[in-house]
Amino acid sequence: xxxxxxxxxxxxxxxxxxxxxxxxxxxxxxxxxxxxxxxxxxxxxxxxxxxxxxxxxxxxxxxxxxxxxxxxxxxxxxxxxxxxxxxxxxxxxxxxxxxxxxxxxxxxxxxxxxxxxxxxxxxxxxxxxxxxxxxxxxxxxxxxxxxxxxxxxxxxxxxxxxxxxxxxxxxxxxxxxxxxxxxxxxxxxxxxxxxxxxxxxxxxxxxxxxxxxxxxxxxxxxxxxxxxxxxxxxxxxxxxxxxxxxxxxxxxxxxxxxxxxxxxxxxxxxxxxxxxxxxxxxxxxxxxxxxxxxxxxxxxxxxxxxxxxxxxxxxxxxxxxxxxxxxxxxxxxxxxxxxxxxxxxxxxxxxxxxxxxxxx
Numbered sequence: 001x002x003x004x005x006x007x008x009x010x011x012x013x014x015x016x017x018x019x020x021x022x023x024x025x026x027x028x029x030x031x032x033x034x035x036x037x038x039x040x041x042x043x044x045x046x047x048x049x050x051x052x053x054x055x056x057x058x059x060x061x062x063x064x065x066x067x068x069x070x071x072x073x074x075x076x077x078x079x080x081x082x083x084x085x086x087x088x089x090x091x092x093x094x095x096x097x098x099x100x101x102x103x104x105x106x107x108x109x110x111x112x113x114x115x116x117x118x119x120x121x122x123x124x125x126x127x128x129x130x131x132x133x134x135x136x137x138x139x140x141x142x143x144x145x146x147x148x149x150x151x152x153x154x155x156x157x158x159x160x161x162x163x164x165x166x167x168x169x170x171x172x173x174x175x176x177x178x179x180x181x182x183x184x185x186x187x188x189x190x191x192x193x194x195x196x197x198x199x200x201x202x203x204x205x206x207x208x209x210x211x212x213x214x215x216x217x218x219x220x221x222x223x224x225x226x227x228x229x230x231x232x233x234x235x236x237x238x239x240x241x242x243x244x245x246x247x248x249x250x251x252x253x254x255x256x257x258x259x260x261x262x263x264x265x266x267x268x269x270x271x272x273x274x275x276x277x278x279x280x281x282x283x284x285x286x287x288x289x290x291x292x293x294x295x296x297x298x299x300x301x302x303x304x305x306x307x308x309x310x311x312x313x314x315x316x317x318x319x320x321x322x323x324x325x326x327x328x329x330x331x332x333x334x335x336x337x338x339x340x341x342x343x344x345x346x347x348x349x350x351x352x353x354x355x356x357x358x359x360x
Contacts, residue, residue, distance in 0.1 A: 038090045039090045039312055040068060040313055041067075041068040041069070041070060041071055041312075041313075041314070042058075042067075042068075042070035042071070042094050042095065042312055042313075042314055042315055042318055043070065043071050043093045043094055043095075043312075044058070044070050044071065044072040044073070044093060044094065044095040044096070044097065044302075045072075045073045045075045045079070045080040045083050045084065045093045045095075045096050045097070046073075046074075046075060046076070046077055046079075046080025046081070046084070046093075046095075046096040046097030046098055046302070047074070047076065047077045047080065047097040047098050047099040047193075047194050047195075047300070048074040048076060048099075048189070048193065048195070048243040048244060048245055049097075049099040049126060049194065049195055049245065049262075049263040049265070049300065050097035050098065050099060050123070050300050050301070050302060051072060051074040051097060052265060052337060053123065053265070053300070053334050053337060053339055054070075054072055054097050054302065054322075055072055056333065056334065056337060057318070057321055057322045057327055057334070058070040058072055058318070060321065060327075060333075061314070061317070061318050061321045064321075065314065065317055065321075067313055067314035067317060067318075068313075068314070070095075070314070070318060072097075074243050074244065075192075075243065076189070076190065076192035076193045076194070076243045077096075077097070077098040077099050077100055077192070077193060077194030077195075077197070078191070078192035078193070078194070078197075079192045079243075080093070080096035080097060080098065081096055081098070081102065081103075081106045081109075081303075082109075083096065084096035084110070084115070084303065084305065085106055085109040085110035085113055085115055086113055087113040087114055087115065088113075088114050088115055088305065088307045088308070092305070093305070094304065094305055094308045094312050094315055095302055095303065095304050095305070095315075095318075096302065096303050097300075097301070097302045098194050098300070098301045098302065098303065099126065099193070099194030099195050099197075099198060099263070099298065099300055099301075100194035100197050100198050100298065100301075101120075101299070101301060102118070102120070102301075102303060102360070107360065115305060115307070116306075116307070117305075117306035117307065117359040117360075118303050118304070118305065118306065118359055118360050119303065119304040119306055119354065119357055119358065119359055119360075120301060120303055120360055121301060121302050121303070121304065121319070121322065121323065121350070121354055122299050122300070122301050122342065122346075122350055123300050123301065123302065123322065123328060123334070123339065123342075124299070124300055124328060124334065124335075124339040124340050124341050124342055125289055125290065125297055125298065125299050125300065125339075125340040125341075125342070126263045126264050126265065126289070126297065126298060126299075126300050126338075126339065126340060127263070127264040127284045127288070127289040127294050127296060127297040127298075127340075128195060128198055128199050128202065128203065128261060128262070128263060128264070128296040128297070128298065129261070129262060129263070129264055129266075129267045129276040129277070129284045129296075130142060130147070130186075130203075130259050130260070130261055130276065130277040130279070131249075131252065131259065131260050131262070131267055131274045131275060131276045131277065132252060132256070132257075132258065132259050132260070132274065132275065132277070133252045133253055133255070133256040133258075133273065133274055134272075134273060134274060134275055135253075135256045136252075136256030136257055136258075137180045137182055137256075137257070138180075139275055139276075139277060139278060140172075140179065140180070140259070140277035140278070141178070141179075141277065141278045141281070142179075142277050142278065142279055142280075143176070143207065143279075143280055144203050144204075144206035144207035144210070144279065144280065144295060144296075145207040145210045146172075146175050146176050146179065146207065147203045147204060147207050148203075148204045148205075148206075148207030148208045148210075148229070149167075149169060149175045149176075149207070150169060150172065150175050150184050150186070150237070151167075151184075151186060151204060151232055151233060151237065151238050152167060152204060152208070152228070152229070152231060152232070152233060153166070153167060153231040153232060153233045153234065154166055154167065154228065154231065155167050155168075155169070156211055156214070162213045164228065166235075167233045167235070167237070169184060169237075170183060170184065170237075171183055171184060172184055182257050183237075183257065184237045185237060185239065185255070185257060185258040185259070186237065186238050186239065186258065186259045186260070186261065187239050187241040187248045187251055187252065187258055187259070187260040187261070188238060188239070188240065188241060188248070188260065188261035189240070189241070189242075189243065189245075189261065189262075190240045190242065190243065192243070193243060195245075195261065195262065195263060198296075198298040199261055199296070200229070200230040200232070201230070202295065202296045202297075202298065203279075203295075203296050204229055204230060204232075205226075205229040205230065206295060206296075208228060208229035209229070214228055214229070241260070245262035245263060245266045246266065248260040248261070248262050248266075249262070249266060249270045249273070249274055252273075252274050253273055253274075259277070260274070263338075264276075264284055264289060264338055264340075265337055265338025265339065266338075267284065267338075268286075268337075268338040269337070269338065279294065279295050279296055280295050282294045282295065284296075286338075286340060289340045290340045290341075297340075300339070302322075304319065306357055306359060309357065319354055323350065323351050323354050328341060328342065328347065329341060329347070330344075
């Protein structure tokens with residue numbers, strides 16, 4: 001099933017990229033007419049982390065309005081942006097979900113293909129957890145430095161000095177004598193995933209900076225610094241498990257010695273079978289992510305193609321449902337699914353910006 005879904009997503013991506021050159025020569029007005037005539041539902045792509053939240057909203061939207069339920073595909077944040085930025089027209093998505101903010105290069109890609117106005121919607125916060133099966137070793141107590149040493153492609157030479165060597169660590173105990181004598185085996189997202197981007201920036205780079213001489217490189221050679229801190233080993237210790245976080249949870253149940261990387265909401269929904277590791281003494285839970293004390297937390301977003309609003313039926317109404325208090329509020333139904341709500345002042349500003357369709 002997952003293979004078929006992946007093939008379908010790849011076909012959608014190729015189609016979106018193929019039409020971009022045609023759309024460059026088309027006016028937004030011409031595309032808008034095609035949209036109105038040819039599509040009667042919202043199409044959404046993007047982040048696997050945001051996918052379950054968007055799905056809940058879409059299902060409620062479909063049941064409580066006269067509009068059709070939006071179609072949502074989990075393509076990963078990076079793949080979603082490529083499809084979203086391919087142009088304006090019926091063969092491109094209206095919305096893309098993202099577990100990281102859009103990059104400047106992606107904004108430029110959008111502009112080059114005629115996607116001039118993009119509305120950003122920050123929906124709340126999420127923590128990235130490193131979890132293991134409850135049938136495996138006890139709860140791991142990790143430092144970000146441990147994660148960097150365990151998963152980086154090249155690490156500081158254990159013998160000392162300011163040099164790098166291919167990662168020699170085979171077990172967690174070799175990384176840190178306080179950790180279990182268990183082989184390093186981590187199931188995580190691929191490079192197209194926003195969770196992977198955020199993990200590299202918040203967890204691995206956070207540990208990488210513990211080495212002063214590497215931290216100093218950020219001022220003198222930023223490219224090399226990022227390469228050292230963000231490059232993941234490719235010798236089998238890190239296993240790319242695709243864009244489906246539920247699949248990682250399932251694989252952890254089969255392999256009690258492995259660890260998995262995914263969003264907090266998946267931990268909350270599966271806490272009967274997996275548990276999150278403590279990171280620098282902090283347990284990943286609703287409160288620690290909400291107050292910012294959990295070290296590996298990030299905001300979640302979706303982005304809307306303004307040119308499609310008013311042309312594809314229901315986009316404005318879908319936005320209204322998503323940003324409503326009953327959805328995104330402190331007592332909203334998304335918080336019941338593991339989304340950490342925005343602080344009151346931030347939420348108020350977000351609602352004002354979205355209602356005004358304020359572009360980036």
